[in-house]
Amino acid sequence: xxxxxxxxxxxxxxxxxxxxxxxxxxxxxxxxxxxxxxxxxxxxxxxxxxxxxxxxxxxxxxxxxxxxxxxxxxxxxxxxxxxxxxxxxxxxxxxxxxxxxxxxxxxxxxxxxxxxxxxxxxxxxxxxxxxxxxxxxxxxxxxxxxxxxxxxxxxxxxxxxxxxxxxxxxxxxxxxxxxxxxxxxxxx
Numbered sequence: 001x002x003x004x005x006x007x008x009x010x011x012x013x014x015x016x017x018x019x020x021x022x023x024x025x026x027x028x029x030x031x032x033x034x035x036x037x038x039x040x041x042x043x044x045x046x047x048x049x050x051x052x053x054x055x056x057x058x059x060x061x062x063x064x065x066x067x068x069x070x071x072x073x074x075x076x077x078x079x080x081x082x083x084x085x086x087x088x089x090x091x092x093x094x095x096x097x098x099x100x101x102x103x104x105x106x107x108x109x110x111x112x113x114x115x116x117x118x119x120x121x122x123x124x125x126x127x128x129x130x131x132x133x134x135x136x137x138x139x140x141x142x143x144x145x146x147x148x149x150x151x152x153x154x155x156x157x158x159x160x161x162x163x164x165x166x167x168x169x170x171x172x173x174x175x176x177x178x179x180x181x182x183x184x185x186x187x188x
Contacts, residue, residue, distance in 0.1 A: 024141040025188045031144075032186035033074045039178030041067045046122065046171035053118055068099055102128075119159060119166045126155045126174055143188070147181040 003011075045063045049056040075092040106125055115121045130152035137145025154177060158169035 027140050028143060028185035028188040030078055032182045034071060035147075035178045035182030035185060037070050037074070038067060039175045039180075039182060041175075042178060043171045043175030046167045046174065049118070049122065050165075050167035050171065056118070056121075071095055071099075119163055122167055122170055123155055123159045126170060127152060130155065143181070143185055147177060147184075151177050 041063050045060055048059055052059060072092045072095055075095045079092065106128070109124070110121070115124065130148045133148030133151065134145045135148075137143070137148060151174060154173045155170065158166045158173065162169055
């Protein structure tokens with residue numbers, strides 16, 4: 001049986017599309033544990049910040065260090081599962097660089113813009129993360145950008161409509177969006 005060049009190109013295109021879909025699904029599965037982790041950290045962090053606003057700096061420093069350490073551990077485990085020993089630290093090192101970049105950006109932005117309320121301090125990094133999710137989704141699949149849009153809409157609604165309770169809203173709705181997104185990504 002002979003196949004035409006059009007049939008061969010069509011078959012190759014189908015293979016390429018299948019590989020692309022597989023890559024998206026694989027990236028969803030790799031991202032799911034981070035969403036679970038940070039959704040829990042957000043829920044605890046924003047709820048405790050609402051109750052202990054005077055201690056929020058210390059609280060978030062501890063939670064961010066714990067979350068960062070757990071993120072590196074997840075990345076290391078995932079890298080070890082799919083890479084050689086030599087390459088096992090590549091993803092964790094990139095994660096460290098990404099975390100340092102994000103932290104530097106937040107500190108610099110707060111220094112320049114000088115927020116005047118706890119709500120402003122809390123909402124800005126959440127909106128930044130929502131924008132990052134939307135950006136990732138443009139390349140890596142719709143579940144990312146849907147999570148980013150949902151997070152941004154919920155945060156903006158809380159900021160403008162529920163400002164006295166924005167921290168509790170971020171704990172429940174923000175943490176909830178991340179945990180639900182983790183479950184959604186894992187199910188892919």
